[in-house]
Amino acid sequence: MAARYRETYIYSFGGLLVAAVVVFGLYYILTGQGERIDIGWFLETITPYMWATTGIAFAVSLSVIGAALGIYTTGSSIIGGGVKAPRIKTKNLISVIFCEAVAIYGLIIAIVLAGMLDKYDPLKASPEKVALNYFSGFAMFGSGLTVGLVNLFCGISVGIVGSGAALADAANPSLFVKILIVEIFGSAVGLFGLIVGILMSSRIKMGDI
Amino acid sequence: MIPLTGIISLVVFTLFSGVLCFENNVPVYMWNIDTDAVVNPLHSLNAEELVGKVSLSLERKLVALFMQDELSVDDFKSNDLSALKSLAEMENDGTFYAPSVTKTTKLPEVLEAAGYSVVYVKSHQDLPTSPVVGKTVLVIDLPATQLGDLRKENLQLNSNAITEIYEILKSQQSDVVGIFTAKKNSQLQLDESRRRIARSAAAKSAPREETYVDKFYNITQDSGKLFLFFEKAPILKIKDENKTEWANFTLNVDPDITGTVVNETSKTGVLVLTYKGLVPSGPKNDSGFLTKAKISFRLSTKRGYWYINETTIDFDVKINDATFVENDLVLVTTDVSTPLGRSWHCTPKSRLASYGYYFNGTIVKYTNKVILETDGFQLQPFKVSKEKFGDGYDCVGFFTEGIWAAIILGLIIAMMLAWAISMLADVRTPDRYDDPKGKTITITATE
Numbered sequence: 175m176a177a178r179y180r181e182t183y184i185y186s187f188g189g190l191l192v193a194a195v196v197v198f199g200l201y202y203i204l205t206g207q208g209e210r211i212d213i214g215w216f217l218e219t220i221t222p223y224m225w226a227t228t229g230i231a232f233a234v235s236l237s238v239i240g241a242a243l244g245i246y247t248t249g250s251s252i253i254g255g256g257v258k259a260p261r262i263k264t265k266n267l268i269s270v271i272f273c274e275a276v277a278i279y280g281l282i283i284a285i286v287l288a289g290m291l292d293k294y295d296p297l298k299a300s301p302e303k304v305a306l307n308y309f310s311g312f313a314m315f316g317s318g319l320t321v322g323l324v325n326l327f328c329g330i331s332v333g334i335v336g337s338g339a340a341l342a343d344a345a346n347p348s349l350f351v352k353i354l355i356v357e358i359f360g361s362a363v364g365l366f367g368l369i370v371g372i373l374m375s376s377r378i379k380m381g382d383i
Numbered sequence: 384m385i386p387l388t389g390i391i392s393l394v395v396f397t398l399f400s401g402v403l404c405f406e407n408n409v410p411v412y413m414w415n416i417d418t419d420a421v422v423n424p425l426h427s428l429n430a431e432e433l434v435g436k437v438s439l440s441l442e443r444k445l446v447a448l449f450m451q452d453e454l455s456v457d458d459f460k461s462n463d464l465s466a467l468k469s470l471a472e473m474e475n476d477g478t479f480y481a482p483s484v485t486k487t488t489k490l491p492e493v494l495e496a497a498g499y500s501v502v503y504v505k506s507h508q509d510l511p512t513s514p515v516v517g518k519t520v521l522v523i524d525l526p527a528t529q530l531g532d533l534r535k536e537n538l539q540l541n542s543n544a545i546t547e548i549y550e551i552l553k554s555q556q557s558d559v560v561g562i563f564t565a566k567k568n569s570q571l572q573l574d575e576s577r578r579r580i581a582r583s584a585a586a587k588s589a590p591r592e593e594t595y596v597d598k599f600y601n602i603t604q605d606s607g608k609l610f611l612f613f614e615k616a617p618i619l620k621i622k623d624e625n626k627t628e629w630a631n632f633t634l635n636v637d638p639d640i641t642g643t644v645v646n647e648t649s650k651t652g653v654l655v656l657t658y659k660g661l662v663p664s665g666p667k668n669d670s671g672f673l674t675k676a677k678i679s680f681r682l683s684t685k686r687g688y689w690y691i692n693e694t695t696i697d698f699d700v701k702i703n704d705a706t707f708v709e710n711d712l713v714l715v716t717t718d719v720s721t722p723l724g725r726s727w728h729c730t731p732k733s734r735l736a737s738y739g740y741y742f743n744g745t746i747v748k749y750t751n752k753v754i755l756e757t758d759g760f761q762l763q764p765f766k767v768s769k770e771k772f773g774d775g776y777d778c779v780g781f782f783t784e785g786i787w788a789a790i791i792l793g794l795i796i797a798m799m800l801a802w803a804i805s806m807l808a809d810v811r812t813p814d815r816y817d818d819p820k821g822k823t824i825t826i827t828a829t830e
Contacts, residue, residue, distance in 0.1 A: 180808035187801060191794075201781070206722070210780050219784040228792065 222311025223291075226380070229318025230287045233371070236322030237280020240329025244273035248336030255344035262343045265350060269336025272361045276329040279368040283321045283375070287314050292381030299382065310380040317374040324367025331360045408483030410456050411564040414471035416440050416479050427483035430493045437479060438497055445515050445559045446499065447552055448490065449545050451525045454565030456482055463538035467563065470546045487564045494520045510548070514556050523548060528569070551672070595635035602654075607644040608767040609654060610726065614759020617735070619676060621700055621707065621753055629754075630702045632673040634658050644764065652682040652764055674699045678755065680716075682764045684723060689765050691719040691727075694736035696753060714738050714753060721776040726763035728775030732756060 202211050248269045256263045291314075294307050339353035408427045418440035422428065428436070458464060471478050491501045499518045504510060510521070525544060528537040545563065552559045595616040602609040616635035622628065638656040658676040676698040680691050694714040700707050714736035721727045738753040763772050782790075816824070 180805050183804055184801065187797070198782075206725075206774065207776070207780075209722075216784060216787055220788055221784075224788045224792075 222308045222380075225311035225315035226287070226291055229315035230284050230291070231318070232315075232322040233287065233318035234280045234284040234322070236319075237325035237329070238277050240326035241273050241277035241280075242329075243326075244276065244329040244331075244333025244336070245270055247330075247333035248273065248340060251337035251340040255340050259344035261347070262340055262350075266336070266340045266343060268354070269332065269339060269357060272332045272336065272357055273329050275361065276325045276332065276364045279364055280321055280325050283317065283368065283371045286372070287318060287375055287378075290314070290375065290378045290380055294380065294382045303382070307380055310378040313374050313378050317371040317378075320374070321367050321371035324370075325364050328360060328364035328367070331363070332357055335360055407568055408485055409454055409487045409565050409568050410459065411481045411484045411487065411562065412459070412467075412471075413437065413479040413560060413562045415474040415476050415558070416560050417476040418479050420479065422481045424482050427485055428481060429485045430487060430489045433481055433484050434490070434493045434497055440479075441518075441560060445511075445552065445556050446494070446518075446520045446562060447549060447559055448494075448520055448522045448562045448564070449525055449548075450487075450522060451541060451563070451565040452527045453567050453569035454563075455568050455570040457570065458538060461535070461538075463535050464542045466539070466546045467542040470549060471561070484564070488566050490562075490564070491520060491522050510551060512555060521552075534569075595633075598637065600638075600640045602640060602642055602644055604644045607765065609642065609644045609652070609764045610762070610767055610772055611640065611654070612759075612761040612772070613757070614730075617758070617760070618756045619673065619696075619698070619753070620756060621673075621698070621702065623702070623705070623707070623752075630700070632676075632700070634676065650684050654680040654682060654762075654764060672701045674701070684765055687723055688720050689723055690721075691716045691762075694755065696736075696755070698753075709753070712738060712753065714755065717778075719778075724766045724768065725774045725776045726761050726772040727778070728761045728772075729757065729778035730759055731779065732758045733760075733778060735760065 199211070202208055248266070252263065252266045252269075290310070294303065296304060299307070335353065335357045339350060339357060342353055343350040411433060416437065418437050420436040420440070422436070434441075495501050499520045501520045501522060504521050504523045511519075525541045526537070528534050528541065545561070549559065549561055596614070598613045600611045616633045619632045619634055620629045621632065622630065636658060638658045640654070640656060642654040643652050656678045658678075659674075676696065679695045681693040681695075683690055683692050694716045696712050696714060697710045698708070715738070716736045717734055719727050733756070734754055735757045736755045761772060761775065767773065
């Protein structure tokens with residue numbers, strides 16, 4: 175039981191979730207308010223602050239997860255290969271730098287988006303203002319999620335390629351430069367995400383004025 | 384000798400105070416009255432003597448006589464009647480005070496004999512709205528004060544009520560004399576008042592109840608029924624565009640309910656609430672008077688749901704000496720869409736309708752001028768099958784949007800936790816060199 179606690183935990187959590195969904199769904203249906211299960215209502219009434227702040231959270235957290243996974247993969251390979259071939263240590267730090275850059279992209283977007291966050295009074299605002307605030311909330315969510323997910327996968331891929339580069343370099347020094355080109359392509363992907371995120375956030379206008 | 388005189392004086396004193404108690408002497412306080420009359424505090428007057436003393440100074444048009452149930456000299460000493468004191472001090476003419484007057488219940492009759500016409504005022508509807516001609520006395524009964532813990536609160540409430548009513552009268556009449564007295568003395572013989580305090584404390588521990596609570600109205604017509612329920616009085620909030628403060632008017636009188644109830648085939652109906660004679664309330668610097676208000680709801684059904692399409696309001700209000708009259712002002716109603724056969728139910732204080740915007744040429748301006756707020760409201764205008772409301776369709780659902788947002792974000796965090804725990808399950812200790820049968824590896828520590 176102790177050794178298989180991963181399965182126990184996942185099954186019990188999943189089972190609890192399914193039970194909750196079934197019970198609440200049946201409650202709604204059997205009390206004649208089935209039409210209250212309404213995703214449209216949810217999307218319309220949810221405050222845009224939830225979307226905006228979740229987008230900012232995704233921007234930085236998913237980017238950092240990607241960077242961390244990348245550094246974990248490539249770092250352990252560099253250290254492992256460096257035992258028998260110490261010359262690879264300094265040159266292969268460039269892979270780590272590529273992974274770190276991914277985290278910095280996420281941080282930049284998060285700071286830019288957080289600077290655009292502003293409060294508005296829904297009771298006093300005109301419908302255009304309210305619509306603009308809702309658009310800003312959705313745009314911040316989209317921008318943050320885009321950047322976060324792109325940086326997550328970019329970081330993982332750069333890490334795996336960097337790990338391969340370190341071990342190949344340890345075996346044969348001439349291979350390093352060729353594998354570095356692969357790594358550069360992997361890193362460019364993260365840049366694409368940053369560009370799209372910046373584009374989306376350029377039209378954001380939150381607040382009363 | 385000395386003990387004898389002591390006993391005699393004691394007996395005389397008891398008789399004297401006993402006489403005072405039996406005779407039920409009540410203090411009388413008058414303000415805005417220009418009199419030089421003086422009262423001997425050791426004697427008690429009766430109502431005729433009192434009126435005789437002050438009748439020359441009462442040569443005004445209007446006398447407002449506020450009758451409480453019980454009053455005593457001690458009440459004037461405490462701070463409970465401070466609102467009344469500050470009102471009296473504001474007046475130009477002086478005040479007059481008689482600490483013990485008997486038969487104060489006969490004061491209206493005595494004044495009538497002196498040539499006044501007596502009007503008994505039951506509510507604000509009876510207050511005169513135009514200057515009065517001829518000598519008139521308005522007898523206004525104040526709510527009961529009751530002995531016990533709540534007496535202080537009730538005295539304060541009463542003195543606020545006196546101030547309010549007096550201000551209204553002063554704004555409409557040229558000159559008003561105010562008289563404050565009661566039917567009985569609140570300090571009777573000590574053991575009787577103790578008994579009464581014990582009884583009243585046991586009987587009633589709640590403060591004075593609000594009068595407008597849990598009101599149910601219905602319309603019954605051939606085509607159907609309409610049920611309406613107010614848990615507390617709805618509030619009409621009105622604001623001038625240039626001001627920032629709202630004047631709140633509590634609609635705490637029974638309205639006239641009219642309207643047409645329809646069956647589903649005709650598809651529209653109307654509910655009209657007409658209010659008259661309302662009580663002004665609100666912050667002290669924004670007091671006013673709502674003379675009439677008429678609220679109409681246009682109802683309709685469509686595809687198994689009923690809606691409140693539109694709310695129109697007519698009102699006449701006076702705030703800070705400025706009068707506003709609105710006719711057929713269309714308010715924006717909050718989204719009320721309920722399945723047929725069910726009632727719309729809303730417990731918390733919520734805005735039923737408000738004046739949201741108007742189109743001014745090319746510019747749409749947003750100004751909240753009127754808000755109709757309900758506090759506990761239930762309405763079923765169609766398909767009332769039994770003698771009670773259909774199931775309530777609440778204005779606040781079981782899961783509100785905030786709860787959904789929190790659930791979704793909580794699930795995201797729970798997924799993070801799940802991933803973390805699964806990563807913990809992958810932690811392996813290095814066991815390549817473990818051999819239970821071989822020699823234990825030892826490392827000698829060298830200095």
